[in-house]
Amino acid sequence: xxxxxxxxxxxPVRPVKAEWxxxxxxxxxxxxxxxxxxxxxxxxxTHLAGRYEIEVIDLLVNPRLAAGDQILAVPTLVRKFPEPIxxxxxxxxxxxxVLVGLDVKPVPVT
Amino acid sequence: MTAKKDxxxxxxxxxxxxxxxxxxITGGGLPRGRPTLIVGGPGCGKTMLAAExxxxxxxxxxxxxxxxxxxxxxxxxAANVRSLGFDLDKLVRQKKVALDYVRIERSEIEETGxxxxxxxxxxxxxxxxTVNARRVVLDTVEALFSGLSDHAVLRxxxxxxxxxxxxxxxxxxxxxxxxxxxxxxxxxxxxVADCVIMLDHRVNEQISTRRLRVVKYRGSxxxxxxxxxxxxxxxxxxxxxxxxxxxxxxxxxxVATGIPGLDRMLAGKGIxxxxxxxxxxxxxxxxxxxGASVANAACARGERVxxxxxxxxxAQLARNMRSIGIDLERWVKMGRLHIHASRPxxxxxxxxxxxxxxxxxxxxxxxxxxxxxxxxxLDRDDSGLKPTLMRLIDFLKQSHVTAVFTSLIGDTGxxxxxxxxxxxxxxxxxxxxxxxxxxxxxxRALQVIKSRGMPHSNQVREFVFTDQGIxxxxxxxxxxxxxxxxxxxGAQGVPVADRGALAAxxxxxxxxxxx
Numbered sequence: 001x002x003x004x005x006x007x008x009x010x011x012p013v014r015p016v017k018a019e020w021x022x023x024x025x026x027x028x029x030x031x032x033x034x035x036x037x038x039x040x041x042x043x044x045x046t047h048l049a050g051r052y053e054i055e056v057i058d059l060l061v062n063p064r065l066a067a068g069d070q071i072l073a074v075p076t077l078v079r080k081f082p083e084p085i086x087x088x089x090x091x092x093x094x095x096x097x098v099l100v101g102l103d104v105k106p107v108p109v110t
Numbered sequence: 111m112t113a114k115k116d117x118x119x120x121x122x123x124x125x126x127x128x129x130x131x132x133x134x135i136t137g138g139g140l141p142r143g144r145p146t147l148i149v150g151g152p153g154c155g156k157t158m159l160a161a162e163x164x165x166x167x168x169x170x171x172x173x174x175x176x177x178x179x180x181x182x183x184x185x186x187x188a189a190n191v192r193s194l195g196f197d198l199d200k201l202v203r204q205k206k207v208a209l210d211y212v213r214i215e216r217s218e219i220e221e222t223g224x225x226x227x228x229x230x231x232x233x234x235x236x237x238x239x240t241v242n243a244r245r246v247v248l249d250t251v252e253a254l255f256s257g258l259s260d261h262a263v264l265r266x267x268x269x270x271x272x273x274x275x276x277x278x279x280x281x282x283x284x285x286x287x288x289x290x291x292x293x294x295x296x297x298x299x300x301x302v303a304d305c306v307i308m309l310d311h312r313v314n315e316q317i318s319t320r321r322l323r324v325v326k327y328r329g330s331x332x333x334x335x336x337x338x339x340x341x342x343x344x345x346x347x348x349x350x351x352x353x354x355x356x357x358x359x360x361x362x363x364x365v366a367t368g369i370p371g372l373d374r375m376l377a378g379k380g381i382x383x384x385x386x387x388x389x390x391x392x393x394x395x396x397x398x399x400x401g402a403s404v405a406n407a408a409c410a411r412g413e414r415v416x417x418x419x420x421x422x423x424x425a426q427l428a429r430n431m432r433s434i435g436i437d438l439e440r441w442v443k444m445g446r447l448h449i450h451a452s453r454p455x456x457x458x459x460x461x462x463x464x465x466x467x468x469x470x471x472x473x474x475x476x477x478x479x480x481x482x483x484x485x486x487x488l489d490r491d492d493s494g495l496k497p498t499l500m501r502l503i504d505f506l507k508q509s510h511v512t513a514v515f516t517s518l519i520g521d522t523g524x525x526x527x528x529x530x531x532x533x534x535x536x537x538x539x540x541x542x543x544x545x546x547x548x549x550x551x552x553x554r555a556l557q558v559i560k561s562r563g564m565p566h567s568n569q570v571r572e573f574v575f576t577d578q579g580i581x582x583x584x585x586x587x588x589x590x591x592x593x594x595x596x597x598x599x600g601a602q603g604v605p606v607a608d609r610g611a612l613a614a615x616x617x618x619x620x621x622x623x624x625x
Contacts, residue, residue, distance in 0.1 A: 027228035036223070059229060063236035070213045071229035073258070089258075090223035101220030 018053035020044075021081040022102075027074045028060045032091045036075035039092040047099065047107045077101075122329040125173070125245070125281040128166025129159065131348030135324060135333040140305055145272050145282040147302040149294045150309030155320055155341050156285040158194065159309070160247040161187065162345045163283050165196045167245045168206035173281075175245035176208045176237040180253035184209040194345045208237040214257030221259055227267040231274065238278070246275060246282040255296050272301045293325065304328045310336070319461075322348055340464040347464045349501060358507040360384070364564075365477075365512060368407030369400065371582025372541075375558050375567035381539050382563065383476075384510050386503050388534055390484075390517040391543030395554055396573055396580065397516035398422070400541065401479040402431045402438060403580055404514045409441035413476040416469060417449045418462075420482060424449040435578040448473055463502050470509060478506055482516040503536050538562045543573060546594050553595035556582060572598065 024040060026033030037056060044052045059066050059074065069078050073089040079102050088101040099106050124138035133139050140146045140163070150156050157179075164175035179187055187209065188198040201207040210233055238246065251268065258264050275282045284302055286294035293299045299306055306325040311318060322339045324332040339348040364379035367387075373380040381387055389400045398421070405415045417438075419427050427449065428438045441447035450469060454462065470478060483499070506513045515537070534540055539561040546553050554573040558566045571582040572594045586598040593601050 025229065027232060032224055032226070039223075059232045063232045066229050066233045066236070067210060070215075071233075072212060072214065072227055072254070073225040073230075074228045075225060076229065084218070086218050086220070088220040088222060090221050090225040093223035097220060097222040101222065 017081070018051060019082070020048050020052035020079070020102075020104075021055075022052060023055045023057060023069070023078045023080055025057050025059055025066070025069065025071045025074055025076045025078065028058065033075050035091040035093065036077070039095070039098070040077060043092070043095055043098055047104050079103075124330070125167070126171055127163045128170050129162055129346045129348060131337065131339065132159075132322070132346070135322075135337060135348065136305075136327060137331055140281055140283070141327070141330070142281050143276065143279040144304040145275055145280075145284050145302045146305040146307065147284050147286060147294065147298055148307045148309065149286045149288045149299075151288045151311060154309040154311040155339070155346065156309055157182070157187070157190065157249050158341050159346055160249050160283045160285055161191045161196070161198075162194065164207055164245055164247055165191065165198065165201065166345075167281075168201050169196075173244035174206045174208075174241040175247065176210065176234065176241065176243045177247045177249070178210045178212060178234060178237065179247075179249050180212050180214065181250055183211040183213070187211075193343075194341070195343055196345070205241050208241045208243065210234075210237050212253075214253060216257050219257065225260075225263065227254075227264075227271070230267075231271065234271075238280070244279075244281060246280045247285075248282065249285045250287065251284055252286050252294070252296050252298065268298070269301050299326075309339075340461050342464060342468065344468065347467065349463060358384070358504065361510075365411075366407050367400075368403035368405075368410075369580045369582065371571060371580070372400075372556070372558075375569075375571065375582070376539070376561055377565045379564075381512065381561070383512055384507055385538035385562075386506065386513040386515065386536065387539040387541065388483075388515050388517060388537040389541045389543065390519050390534075392519055392545060395543035395545055396556075396575065397518070397543060398427070398481050399431065399434055399436075399575065399580055400543070401481045401514050401516050402427070402436050404512075405447060405477060405479050406431075406436045406438065406441070406579075408477040408512070409444075409446045413446070414473060415441070415447045415477045415479065416473055416475040417447060417479045418466060418469075418481065419449055419451040420454045420480075422451065424451045427451070433577070434575050434580065448475070463499075466502065467505060470506070470511065474509075475511060477512045477514070479514045480516070482518050484517040484519070500536055534559075546592075548594075549597060551595045551597070555585070555594060 022040070022044070024037060026036065040054060044054065057065055059071065069076075075089070075091060077088040077092060077098070079086040086101060086103070088098055092098050123142040124136070124140065125142040126133050126139040148156050148159060161177065164177050167173040167175045177187065182190070191198045198207060198209070202209060212230070212233070234246070237243070254264055255261060272282075272284070284298065286296070286298045288308070289295040289297070293306060293308065305327045308323045308325050310321045310323070312321065320339050320341070321336045323336045324334065337348050339346055361383045363383040364381065365383050366373050366380040367376075387404075389397045391397050401417070405417050408415045417427075422430065424442070428442070431438050438447060438449070442449060448469070503513065540559040542557050542559050544555050546555050555570045556573040557570045558568075570585055570592060572585050574581045574583055586593040586601045
């Protein structure tokens with residue numbers, strides 16, 4: 001089952017799709033997948049607040065979805081939009097690398 | 111050289127590959143429920159072997175399979191496999207085969223932090239469940255090494271993957287590139303330790319040959335040689351196709367050779383059915399004509415004949431044989447005679463032999479003529495080819511085929527024994543044709559060097575072409591000399607004026623010698 005964890009930072013859900021559509025593939029509730037989701041949410045809140053949407057896909061529940069996005073490793077974060085598709089594998093612990101991978105301009109620390 | 115051993119009681123369970131010859135070498139197939147590593151350079155047939163393993167498993171052995179590919183996509187694979195005559199798409203529709211193309215694009219992947227390859231495991235498990243697979247192919251899992259930078263994780267995961275396949279009882283084939291210092295480039299043999307098969311593609315004197323060797327097979331006897339193999343229109347064929355056991359039957363029936371004089375030399379009845387005959391001689395001694403005579407006689411008996419011509423085209427052969435009163439074209443039109451003419455250099459010997467196997471199986475002839483066998487092999491300084499030839503002869507015997515091989519040898523007698531050493535011992539009957547030169551005249555002679563299991567004449571016969579085939583004439587021995595040709599005619603008292611007609615004394619003078 002798709003589990004949509006749309007974190008919209010308090011604002012009402014807009015009808016249009018979010019500017020950043022991210023999909024996180026995990027396999028069950030492992031420490032790695034939990035860490036990845038935590039790291040991703042923190043990063044998005046910091047740098048993409050209000051402009052993102054995260055969809056978490058558990059491959060144990062939905063194995064056939066793995067082939068579509070060519071998933072091999074878990075966790076894998078897929079940037080579905082903006083195009084082109086990019087993938088980041090691992091628990092996303094290195095924020096700088098994730099930002100580079102997603103091509104997100106970091107919000108300067110105030 | 112034991113190519114086949116009956117698997118003993120202690121032997122491990124095996125899964126037949128369905129690939130001709132490979133199951134012979136391995137004594138039944140690949141280790142069941144375990145992974146097998148197939149290594150080889152680019153273009154040596156790894157994918158084809160793996161694909162046939164899956165297809166044959168699904169079609170012939172009732173074992174569905176999963177083909178997970180990392181290098182080409184499903185359409186490309188299906189197209190390639192179609193060239194072997196297998197319809198992969200149909201098998202997919204029938205849920206006998208599952209395909210999964212795993213694409214790794216280094217440029218679009220960033221790595222940060224810990225990960226594992228559970229995604230791959232899940233995909234594989236999903237595919238296995240979809241078709242209830244018993245067989246799995248990973249082709250080429252090494253592609254992961256270029257896609258992922260953390261090789262330590264990758265190695266650990268591959269180890270886990272092979273373990274996982276084993277636990278599930280999958281008979282797996284894992285392909286890998288050949289490495290410079292190890293069997294495979296990334297040392298996969300460390301993980302897949304049960305069975306390793308190496309493929310090779312070598313070019314020797316501009317003729318390329320694929321070869322296969324079972325490097326290792328834990329818990330099983332296996333053929334250790336390098337065996338040639340071919341990717342043909344019906345899939346892979348590894349030589350030997352037949353076993354090396356000498357257990358073919360030996361019929362007592364005799365068949366005429368089409369040369370009455372020769373039949374007389376062989377106790378009046380000709381050669382044994384299903385036996386093999388070698389006809390060797392230097393250039394121009396009439397080897398092809400002997401072969402054609404045998405073919406002609408068999409066709410006249412209503413038998414099917416296959417003639418492999420490696421020196422002349424079918425039309426040329428038919429024309430030349432017509433000059434000695436042998437009409438091959440008639441049999442070709444009736445469908446009794448198939449002539450396969452090709453250049454020996456077109457392919458390696460092995461390819462020719464595999465082609466012969468297939469042709470003989472399809473056409474089921476009673477007589478096969480190979481003209482000449484020497485062009486295929488004996489000029490080449492490759493001792494490994496002789497066993498291959500031996501297998502062909504055994505195969506023909508087991509297929510109940512009477513075989514005639516011609517062989518070109520040098521003019522000198524010394525080269526004779528040497529040049530024929532590889533094959534003459536395999537032959538039941540050996541004819542030697544030679545040129546005799548005396549007094550400015552060259553004549554042909556024939557002798558039976560051996561003919562197993564029958565009394566045969568030890569005398570040299572003069573070999574004469576007439577427009578009604580080949581005739582053998584007793585030579586004239588006088589004063590310790592053997593006389594042939596005009597000298598014989600002279601000694602037999604034929605007037606000088608008639609000696610131009612080089613024929614049997616008993617024959618009418620109008621019969622004319624040819625060539």
